[in-house]
Amino acid sequence: MIPDAEFGYELLVCRFVELTWYPDGDPRPAIVSRQLGTKRRRWDTVVIEVDPEAYAARRAFGDRALDSDLLHVVRDAPAEWAWYRDALPDPGYPWRYVRQAVHRAAGRDVIEKRRRGNRIEIRRVRPYPDWVDRIVAIENKPDLDRSAADALADQLAHDVETALADEVWLATEATGDRVEPALLRSMPVEAGILTTAFADGDAGGERAAVDADAATVDWLPSDLEPSGSEGRDPETVTRRLEIAERAYGKGWRSYHDTMRPDCRHFELRRAGRALVPHCTAKDRCPTDRECSGSCPSFTPEPPAWRTKGWPIEGGPGKGIRALLSRRRERVRDRIDPDG
Numbered sequence: 188m189i190p191d192a193e194f195g196y197e198l199l200v201c202r203f204v205e206l207t208w209y210p211d212g213d214p215r216p217a218i219v220s221r222q223l224g225t226k227r228r229r230w231d232t233v234v235i236e237v238d239p240e241a242y243a244a245r246r247a248f249g250d251r252a253l254d255s256d257l258l259h260v261v262r263d264a265p266a267e268w269a270w271y272r273d274a275l276p277d278p279g280y281p282w283r284y285v286r287q288a289v290h291r292a293a294g295r296d297v298i299e300k301r302r303r304g305n306r307i308e309i310r311r312v313r314p315y316p317d318w319v320d321r322i323v324a325i326e327n328k329p330d331l332d333r334s335a336a337d338a339l340a341d342q343l344a345h346d347v348e349t350a351l352a353d354e355v356w357l358a359t360e361a362t363g364d365r366v367e368p369a370l371l372r373s374m375p376v377e378a379g380i381l382t383t384a385f386a387d388g389d390a391g392g393e394r395a396a397v398d399a400d401a402a403t404v405d406w407l408p409s410d411l412e413p414s415g416s417e418g419r420d421p422e423t424v425t426r427r428l429e430i431a432e433r434a435y436g437k438g439w440r441s442y443h444d445t446m447r448p449d450c451r452h453f454e455l456r457r458a459g460r461a462l463v464p465h466c467t468a469k470d471r472c473p474t475d476r477e478c479s480g481s482c483p484s485f486t487p488e489p490p491a492w493r494t495k496g497w498p499i500e501g502g503p504g505k506g507i508r509a510l511l512s513r514r515r516e517r518v519r520d521r522i523d524p525d526g
């Protein structure tokens with residue numbers, strides 16, 4: 188039983204992945220995010236498997252993601268001072284945008300810059316590491332019916348073809364015999380199938396909504412990394428890195444940035460080893476789209492909650508945001524460079 192359709196399910200899958208990765212195999216250090224991809228294709232859950240030592244070196248560049256413009260500067264910043272136009276590869280767009288990125292990068296202390304005459308020179312602070320091992324995309328479909336299966340089969344086939352990810356999975360909820368084996372069989376054979384059995388944590392049932400045993404692997408995925416010596420082209424490598432950076436900066440709990448934890452009806456409820464949003468007005472997990480300032484039931488938390496009598500300065504909404512950010516930090520810190 189799922190808190191609410193796809194959004195709630197997605198959060199449970201993210202938490203399951205965070206607890207267990209790799210399903211049915213030895214643990215692999217990884218960070219988890221959601222709703223990332225390219226213009227053409229957005230994945231529900233994204234797992235970035237990392238090299239722990241290189242990941243520690245990436246951590247030294249700070250907690251925020253490096254966007255594509257910053258990556259262009261940071262990855263190629265030279266060890267010795269050089270004019271930025273000599274040091275960096277031709278961007279394919281006007282250099283003035285690169286100059287802006289140079290200033291931003293220096294403002295974040297991820298490179299050094301100085302002015303020589305009318306030229307701006309740059310130097311790296313440290314090498315940007317090769318920290319991303321593999322990228323895994325998971326499509327979440329709690330209720331897999333025929334039309335969802337057809338749409339998903341097309342999307343997964345596209346993923347298999349582009350090989351932007353190293354592995355793709357379908358996560359679907361076991362609901363008696365509602366997931367027909369025939370539907371699963373229509374998926375591309377390269378896609379893995381994870382069947383979840385998340386019980387309803389709200390109901391206080393015997394089974395937790397999410398724990399390490401809450402899913403089984405019904406089909407193992409194939410490795411999509413192109414074989415042969417050429418590997419991926421540089422453009423794909425860059426796109427993968429951009430996705431990994433966004434995943435690193437965002438994590439999967441950033442829904443609090445767009446939802447309204449400052450609404451008096453917003454709560455976080457425990458669902459086994461996960462925390463999921465709950466709306467007391469709707470008596471269910473709200474979707475991230477409906478939980479906004481335009482929600483008809485939105486009621487700002489009373490000012491008194493933000494001042495006296497609330498243990499966290501700033502009121503419950505701010506407290507929820509802080510809690511979710513702390514958890515993201517904790518998970519990021521957990522990857523041990525010594526393995």
Ligand code: SF4
Nearest residue numbers: 450466473478482484
């Ligand atoms: S009432 Fe609306 S804005 Fe408030 S928590 Fe519920 S869904 Fe979100």
